[in-house]
Amino acid sequence: MILKPRLEDIKNIGFYLGRIIVGLGLTMLVPILIGLAFGEINPTLDFIIGIEITLIFGLILQKVCFTEKDLNWMQGMIVVSLSWLVAMALGAIPLYLSGHWKSYLDACFDAMSGFATTGLTLTQDLDHLPYAHNLWRHLIMFIGGQGIVIITLSFFVRGFSGAFKMYVGEARDEKILPNVINTSRFIWLVSITYLILGALALGVVGILNGMKSVNAFFHGACVFMAAFDTGGFTPQSQNILYYHSLPYEVLTVIIMILGAINFKLHYHIWTGNRREIYKNIETVTLFITIMITFLITAVGLKQFGVYSQAIVLFRKGFYQLISGHTGTGYQTIYAAQFINEWSDLALVGVICAMALGGAVCSTTGAIKMLRIGIIFKALKEDLKRIMLPERTIVIEKFHHIKKVFLEDRQVRSALLITLSYLVLYGLGTIIGMFYGYPFLNALFESTSAAANVGLSCGITNVNMPAALKVTYILQMWTGRLEFMSIFTLIGFLVAAIKGK
Amino acid sequence: MMRKPKVKRQKAKVHNNDFIFYFYLVLLTFSFLLLPFICSAQPLSSTELIKNARQYDGKTVVYEGEVIGDIMRRGDYAWINVNDGENAIGIWLPNSLVKETSYTGSYKSKGDVLEITGIFHRACTEHGGDLDIHGQAIRKTSPGRQIQERLNPGKRSLAIILLGILSLVWISTLLKRK
Numbered sequence: 001m002i003l004k005p006r007l008e009d010i011k012n013i014g015f016y017l018g019r020i021i022v023g024l025g026l027t028m029l030v031p032i033l034i035g036l037a038f039g040e041i042n043p044t045l046d047f048i049i050g051i052e053i054t055l056i057f058g059l060i061l062q063k064v065c066f067t068e069k070d071l072n073w074m075q076g077m078i079v080v081s082l083s084w085l086v087a088m089a090l091g092a093i094p095l096y097l098s099g100h101w102k103s104y105l106d107a108c109f110d111a112m113s114g115f116a117t118t119g120l121t122l123t124q125d126l127d128h129l130p131y132a133h134n135l136w137r138h139l140i141m142f143i144g145g146q147g148i149v150i151i152t153l154s155f156f157v158r159g160f161s162g163a164f165k166m167y168v169g170e171a172r173d174e175k176i177l178p179n180v181i182n183t184s185r186f187i188w189l190v191s192i193t194y195l196i197l198g199a200l201a202l203g204v205v206g207i208l209n210g211m212k213s214v215n216a217f218f219h220g221a222c223v224f225m226a227a228f229d230t231g232g233f234t235p236q237s238q239n240i241l242y243y244h245s246l247p248y249e250v251l252t253v254i255i256m257i258l259g260a261i262n263f264k265l266h267y268h269i270w271t272g273n274r275r276e277i278y279k280n281i282e283t284v285t286l287f288i289t290i291m292i293t294f295l296i297t298a299v300g301l302k303q304f305g306v307y308s309q310a311i312v313l314f315r316k317g318f319y320q321l322i323s324g325h326t327g328t329g330y331q332t333i334y335a336a337q338f339i340n341e342w343s344d345l346a347l348v349g350v351i352c353a354m355a356l357g358g359a360v361c362s363t364t365g366a367i368k369m370l371r372i373g374i375i376f377k378a379l380k381e382d383l384k385r386i387m388l389p390e391r392t393i394v395i396e397k398f399h400h401i402k403k404v405f406l407e408d409r410q411v412r413s414a415l416l417i418t419l420s421y422l423v424l425y426g427l428g429t430i431i432g433m434f435y436g437y438p439f440l441n442a443l444f445e446s447t448s449a450a451a452n453v454g455l456s457c458g459i460t461n462v463n464m465p466a467a468l469k470v471t472y473i474l475q476m477w478t479g480r481l482e483f484m485s486i487f488t489l490i491g492f493l494v495a496a497i498k499g500k
Numbered sequence: 501m502m503r504k505p506k507v508k509r510q511k512a513k514v515h516n517n518d519f520i521f522y523f524y525l526v527l528l529t530f531s532f533l534l535l536p537f538i539c540s541a542q543p544l545s546s547t548e549l550i551k552n553a554r555q556y557d558g559k560t561v562v563y564e565g566e567v568i569g570d571i572m573r574r575g576d577y578a579w580i581n582v583n584d585g586e587n588a589i590g591i592w593l594p595n596s597l598v599k600e601t602s603y604t605g606s607y608k609s610k611g612d613v614l615e616i617t618g619i620f621h622r623a624c625t626e627h628g629g630d631l632d633i634h635g636q637a638i639r640k641t642s643p644g645r646q647i648q649e650r651l652n653p654g655k656r657s658l659a660i661i662l663l664g665i666l667s668l669v670w671i672s673t674l675l676k677r678k
Binding site: 040041042052053060097131209238241242243244246249306308309316336 | 547550551553554568569570571572573574578579581583587588590592605606607608622623625627628629630631632649651652655656658659662663665666669670672673
């Protein structure tokens with residue numbers, strides 16, 4: 001028998017959702033300050049309206065649903081899944097008010113793409129976008145990459161035991177420090193430290209490239225936020241091609257890889273345990289999958305003679321591949337070039353890389369390296385069982401911060417999530433094909449959306465069907481939260497309708 | 501006696517016709533030879549160039565659009581990015597040609613619209629495989645300008661009304677706590 005949710009459940013969910021909304025609203029102060037600094041009157045007003053609506057909504061929710069009770073698992077999961085939808089709807093308000101998005105749905109698409117660190121965009125006339133809006137696009141990637149809930153836990157919450165439930169709901173099942181709030185704060189410490197260093201480095205390269213110093217540092221900060229959070233937005237419409245600079249490409253590759261590494265690994269590197277990089281199952285798997293997918297891509301590019309020189313083939317092929325593998329979506333070629341010039345084999349290489357993703361507890365999306373490593377280890381264990389004498393006890397181990405014995409529970413979980421991702425990629429592909437797009441194009445765009453990558457072969461544009469925009473929004477949301485909190489929300493809604 | 505001049509006249513007429521025929525033939529041949537140059541004198545769109553990059557690779561093209569973002573000087577040359585409303589393409593130009601550019605497109609300015617004649621590269625080996633145009637000549641077809649931003653009264657009124665509502669909600673929250 002399904003039990004109908006109680007009023008207490010709804011009140012608890014509403015109260016904590018209200019808290020997160022207020023926290024999110026306060027982040028709009030940053031673009032307001034930027035708008036004032038650059039003397040942008042109407043863009044500043046867009047954010048004042050945005051922050052007001054967000055705070056009104058958040059405060060009313062907190063007042064109406066006031067409770068002192070803590071969250072249980074179900075409520076925590078629902079708060080997370082709903083907070084991402086509400087963040088999209090509220091974060092899209094200032095974008096829509098700017099007039100650079102054709103419809104509110106398009107603004108929602110970009111807001112979800114930003115929060116989920118995807119990078120697909122429907123912005124109109126991006127090259128004339130105000131600084132305030134451009135910063136907001138990148139800031140929501142920075143917030144979403146770390147996690148909307150994490151920012152609230154880090155800065156706006158003094159501590160409650162329900163925090164861990166929300167932390168897990170946001171696809172982070174690994175605690176770096178014993179306390180989840182301290183873990184959140186550590187994640188922000190890492191991110192902000194890298195932000196300062198990365199923005200400075202990109203800013204200096206920008207100046208050396210001939211950019212005005214204000215623009216160089218503004219672009220530096222924006223590009224860092226999107227690269228480290230494996231997002232993929234850029235302040236200009238040409239993406240990374242705008243800069244025409246090898247040092248810029250090298251720096252962004254480094255930042256993308258840093259973003260694809262587990263925060264737990266960052267902690268160990270910071271605390272002096274550098275050997276962990278070479279031993280960790282995730283970094284080893286990442287290295288192997290990069291090599292394999294790059295080999296596929298390079299052979300595909302060579303077959304068609306896409307690039308006449310090996311160095312050019314490496315520069316173009318490796319950049320798009322790393323960008324896809326880390327889930328960033330930065331491009332140094334035009335979207336149409338993927339389809340018009342790259343061979344099917346090269347595209348398959350990039351699609352595989354996008355589908356695999358980076359490390360768990362990082363800012364990337366997709367299946368992720370730990371799961372791939374575990375599945376591979378399980379396969380190895382089963383092969384050993386078949387090949388060795390029956391009496392042999394086969395034990396498989398892997399190194400992830402410490403030595404871990406492979407258990408069926410881990411394998412089951414890894415396989416379930418992998419299967420869920422494959423279904424999600426497939427569903428988006430079928431819907432894309434339903435609207436008349438060829439199989440490979442539809443698969444490419446669907447994988448890019450669901451794995452929160454942002455590389456595009458040209459399907460994502462203002463004129464694509466509204467239903468496909470909604471499909472990609474749902475894929476980005478589901479892919480970022482890794483299913484569990486979304487399944488819980490669906491279960492909750494079913495219980496609300498059918499429960500007794 | 502009377503017929504001879506008529507034959508001569510007829511022969512002259514035949515010669516005239518031949519001349520006109522050959523003249524048209526030569527003209528037609530030259531027209532065909534000049535056709536690609538005449539065609540390329542019409543600006544091509546960025547979508548056309550990107551879509552048919554192999555076809556235009558290494559050819560002289562004319563491209564027109566608004567200069568956006570920064571002018572990035574690199575030694576004797578500079579990069580400008582020119583947006584025709586569909587996409588922006590990087591143009592590699594000698595510094596001397598960039599001098600004409602006064603405005604570049606941003607939120608606060610409309611950039612100069614330039615007509616660029618240059619060699620199109622699908623994957624420029626000089627620039628790491630980038631799709632670009634090496635500009636040889638530019639012409640400003642429309643000058644840029646500063647954009648004067650005017651306060652949107654509708655947005656201002658909405659912001660004030662929402663501020664009032666927010667204050668009321670906030671006060672009511674504080675009252676309940678007390």
